Amino acid sequence: MSRNAVDALLEEWDRARLEIVALLPRIPAAEFSGGDPLDEQHTRGILVHVLRAGYGYAAWVCDALRFPPPERRMDPKALDGRDAFTAGFADLQRFFFAALGPLQDTHLEPPQGQLAPQFRSRWGENFTVEQMLEHAVCHNLRHRRQLARRLA
DSSP: OOOHHHHHHHHHHHHHHHHHHHHGGGSOGGGGSSSOTTOTTSHHHHHHHHHHHHHHHHHHHHHHHTOOOOOOOOOGGGOOSHHHHHHHHHHHHHHHHHHTTTOOHHHHSOSTTOOOOOEEOTTSOEEOHHHHHHHHHHHHHHHHHHHHHHHO
């Protein structure tokens, strides 16, 4: 079985995650604490959102394909401080890669003449597994850009 397409998507997702991690040292310390952790008008809320979404995308694939999800070690809403968020992004990578460990290219590319199965997202849209993973990559890139603009 091949994992070339899966590995390419995971590498791009991780590259986008690392671009966010690279911004963390530039964010003022006060922006990692306080306030409503779900308020996306603030840096902490954006970071919590990105973490929660990353766990969610991987869990969605597990649910869609009936893979057992790995254990989540932390709750992004409870993170406070730069070091906690740095550890949170490291845990997200561990979770994402463990959750998608059983994924093979055949889950992305159905046999000739068949359409890839679609599954409903939390927000009501239908996605194939490949589309959801592409969405996860773009989600990280979108918020990396948002954070970088705040620092400019």
